Amino acid sequence: DAGVIQSPRHEVTEMGQEVTLRCKPISGHDYLFWYRQTMMRGLELLIYFNNNVPIDDSGMPEDRFSAKMPNASFSTLKIQPSEPRDSAVYFCASSPLGTGSKNIQYFGAGTRLSVL
């Protein structure tokens, strides 16, 4: 398995532009997570899905952020309009159902976003 695949790996955009980050989870995984990583705040959970349904979006910082999962193999995180403070590394992770106490989340390599 290729693991969790994120694209693009790097994104540089100007303030006010729309940004779309993409994620392909590991096939067969029921849960998908979006995280944001910054030096100041560390690794924060933004939203997670179960079987393509958003379960908890309490970590989404503002209405400028939205996430969708139209099918089991694809998810997007969109920021519109983007602001410099959105600059961070965004990770997608997936996890299979029934992991018991393992709770293993498999992370992608991340998208480094720079908003100028």
Place this chain on the structure above:
Amino acid sequence: QQQVKQSPQSLIVQKGGISIINCAYENTAFDYFPWYQQFPGKGPALLIAIRPDVSEKKEGRFTISFNKSAKQFSLHIMDSQPGDSATYFCAARWSAGGTSYGKLTFGQGTILTVHP
């Protein structure tokens, strides 16, 4: 409010030495405590994990010590190697009932550098 506090922020160890990273939590609703390892340009990967009913878990050179009464847990890396140089995150899982999925809350991370 930071749910899991991790220290130190950075750690430098000589090859062959012992690396110790500490984490503390306050919320008794946590029921599982994994450690993640992250190399530059990569996403975090599960390293080792422990349940609160166990005081110690060892996997190779990596050991978790857990003190439930003090609400503290730590990662010990024995015989540290330059290849262990990475960022380490402790995490805690919110207890979830039934088929719900417990979210992970991460510590701020520790940058470990092992000198040859």
